[in-house]
Amino acid sequence: MKTTTIFSFLLLLMVSSVTFAQDELQITAKDSIVQSSWIFGVGLNAVDDSGNVFDGIFNVGEEWNIVPFPSRLSIGRYFKSGLGLEAIGTYNQYKEGNIIDGEINLEDISYFGVDGRVTYDINKIIGETGWFDPYVGVGAGYTDANNKGRGTYNAVVGFRTWFSDRWGLDFNSTGKWAMSQSEGATNHIQHAAGVVYQFGIEKGLSQRGEEKLELLAAIEKEKQRQTDSINEVNRLKDEALLAERLKKQQEADALAAAEKAKVDAINKRKTEIKSRIENLGNVYFGLNSSVVNYSSKKVLDSLVQVLEEIPTLTLKITSHTDSRGTSKYNDWLSQRRVDKTKDYLLSKGVPAEKLTTEAYGETMLLNECDDNTYCPEDKHAVNRRSEFVIIEF
Template sequence: MRTIKYFSFLLLFLAANISKAQEELQITAKDSIVQSSWIVGVGFNAVDDSGNVFDGLFDVGDEWNIVPFPSRVSIGRYFKNGLGLEAIGTYNKYKDGKIIDDEVIFEDIPYYAFDARLTYDLNQIIGQTGWFDPYIGIGAGYTDANNRGRGTYNAVVGFRTWFSDRWGLDFNSTGKWAMKSEVGVTNHIQHAAGVVYQFGIEKGLSKRGEEKLELMAAIAKEKQRQTDSINEVNRLRDEALLAERLEKQKREDALAAAEKAKLDELNNKRNSIKSRIEELGYVYFDLNSSVVNRKSKDVLDDLAEVLGEIPTLKLKITSHTDSRGTSMYNDWLSQRRVEKTKAYLLSIGVREDKLLTEAYGERKLLNECNDGTYCPEEKHAVNRRSEFVIIEF
């Protein structure tokens, strides 16, 4: 017995340590990455078409052409394998005094470009970096620059930096080579920066997240093995507790059965009283009358006997009219009828504390004889009544 207790304590200690490690090793938002999405972007672009791109790569003042408002829009679909397809439209303006094709121009010249490109996410190679998302790509497009249209082959390098799963910034540079060699048609480079937004996102686990998931599965398997061992040790104890639970359940079942029997008895008593009262029938009145007639007094005499036999019985008397006459008149008439009904019961010895009253006027007709329906007198008479509802018994 002492060996079993020691073994149980050891298993519990190991299980507690594994549980603690598993609590610390959880899949979090940091372990998930965006695997595919749509991305739209709006931003600025700068064109260097000076003819000596690499000599004056950062000569912004003389060689870069930029307009002072958002001039680039893009939309793209990006897939789990790292590839992305993107369509881009840009507008710019070559400014008077800038160097274009190795010469200074003396007028403003508009620039338009429509490009499509295929990109590859370099994180597929270097591993997920979270906020930093570099890419390279190739593509083709059409550009109207320096008043000359031309098809272009494009190569792009860039990166996105993400502030959240939705929002980020995009920075890239694209080299554009004319598809045909023509006089005055040269190659140029286009830089871009802007805000990007992701939607239609599909997320999955990063490599680190997958490793954590595998480790968690291994821990869970070991925990289950140890739990099974602990359960085996506890089996004998559970068997001893089972008899106690069964005895307790037996007592609870007996109490529930007694409670049900008591409730059934009350329901049977209520139904029996209700049937007796319903068999007596209603107290009926003549048209425009609140007088309790002889036949109705017989009903009330019998009702008084029931009230006398059952000291705990309390009733609510409800009185009604037919639909003829105004609603205000019928409310008054039903109030008179309920008072006269109660008054007769009191006169034959029924205690007042056993009776409640309520007058409904024409609001609770027993048939279709409302204000808009013609009915013979026999049907109207059905509605001129006092009823009796059990409150306590």
Template sequence: MKAPFLSLLIAAVLFCTTISAQEDLQITAKDSIVQSSWIFGVGVNAVDDSGNVFSGLFNVSDEWNMVPFPSRISIGRYFKSGLGIEAIGTYNQYMEGNIIDGVPSPENIDYFGMDARLTYDLNKIIGQTGWFDPYVGVGIGYTDANRLGRGTYNAAVGFRTWFSDRWGLDFNSTGKWSIGSENGVTNHIQHAAGVVYQFGIEKGLSKRGEEKLELLAAIEKEKQRQMDSIAEVNKQKEALLLAERLKKEKEEAALASAEEARLKAERDRKDAIEKRIADLGYVYFDLNSSVLTKQSKDILNSLAAILEEIPTLELKITSHTDSRGDSKYNDWLSERRVKSTKDYLISKGIDSSKLSTESYGERQLLNECSDGTYCPEEKHKVNRRSEFLVLEL
């Protein structure tokens, strides 16, 4: 149950901080405390040596002894653990008429004390506050009271309240028990109040600040987890997109390769058919004739067979003359020749829609035998022809 609860808590905090209260989770000066320092104090002290501690605790006028000026000085070092070591010097005066050791004092008698004590900050247990900083302590000392010197065991309880990181007030009471059993030496209580000043300060987070820091770390961890999750999702999306793109590129490459292979096959097929037709040769005519010779018919028979073999094949027939004679006559003669060529193929069962024609007369000679140029008959014969061009396969 703990893990789900923590997740819900973090989610709730994330929501709240996003909407309106993110600043509340920032570490501020209020979240830091003094963890170790030196403390110097100056103040006053009051000694109750009446022996009537509990029943006369507040009988100030008859049992408390004080002087009207600063009478206590202290210096101490306090550590992160809550422990502190302190040295204290006090001066006081038993006032004439006050009860001392159970009897009224006949005169004013000086009081001196030198003490060392070990203290512990109770805020380490109950939680840090600035206005109430309680402590307890034990120690030893030497006291000259009622003209009798003695070593003492000491136990103290008190508290400090702070106005700032450096200035505050200290209130405490110390019980002093005599070491040994000298005649006339009594136990007594010493109360003190004074101003304290901190220096050599080392600060750290309070418990509330540590809780904030822990919560901020948890929030940051959750944010990082969400970012990592989003990054992982994006990474997976990118991987899928990359895979799809590579697949598409591969498919396109395969299609392009197949298309290229198809086109090449078509080109090769066309080249092969054109070669077969070219290998048949031209249909040649005699001078001033459009009549097909036996040799020309043999060529057209082979061409008809190719057209029958390849139903999709379409041809263009062009007919030509040599340069001898009038050009108009040659145009007419080439028309006769192309017609006789086409008609023969049709007679062999070839659909006329597969055949288109064009006559050029003497305009497309294959050699230099133009008008005004002498050529033998063999050269002129080359130009009296019908040619075949592949249009469609």
């Protein structure tokens, strides 16, 4: 009994270990790092040009000069090797009453600086920390301070701390040594703090991530070896299913083609019949008349012939008037015209079920000749008509 209990415990421990190992082998965001990017920064800078930098390094009130608005812009390109190239522009103002070069400053004096530098990511030596990036660097620039322009040799130490792949904070201090101290140009130190934004990012795996990736590749290779045999067995089955689908698709395509041909034939026939009827022309009436005259009878006789040749054809007869007269009168007149047109066709032996009628009065004029427009008689005559619309064929 005791042996069984121990064996069960060991088995449970092995299963738990395998599960934990599989979870550990997941490639996550923690296994990736930013390897190269552009970084844009904006922030504040403080200049200590007291001439007593290291003795009063934290004497902010009397020796640091700061303006209360963003006064530093930077743009840099950072490479996989850990090296970075950065350009920086700063503005500041020596405050009246602060210590400048060991003396009390008597007025506000503008400060301008343009610098370029090369930095190195210390994480390349100590190992990636993900959120904390210390760096050192050297460079050169030009500074106009205390109304004295001078080229400078620069050395910087600082760090960036990241909240995400794109946003972070940058803190650094730069010592600036004048290339020439003629005309009283001195050395000074410049501190900076600001927000940085990272773009043009190229990411890669950390060392830990690379190790995980190699192990996952080995596991995947073994899984592939096991599934290859299953895939081979299923291949023939898939080919048979594909052939069946292809056959069904071909049958469906054939049915669709036949249906399309049928529809095309019907539409072609309808177009031909419509064209034939339209070519006969309309039935026209005299002013205030519903009499089917000689020329209109010739049109209707030709229409009878079409109806006899196409036994399935049914039509709707529509009759109209011109705009002269009242609407009520024109409604009555168009009804008489449609009735007279239908009666003539019935008298020629056309079955009544092949004909329907509708009277529109003056509501469907074919031209501009309405109640507000003067038109000659020949234009009004165009609107006094009966027309024929195909219902079925």
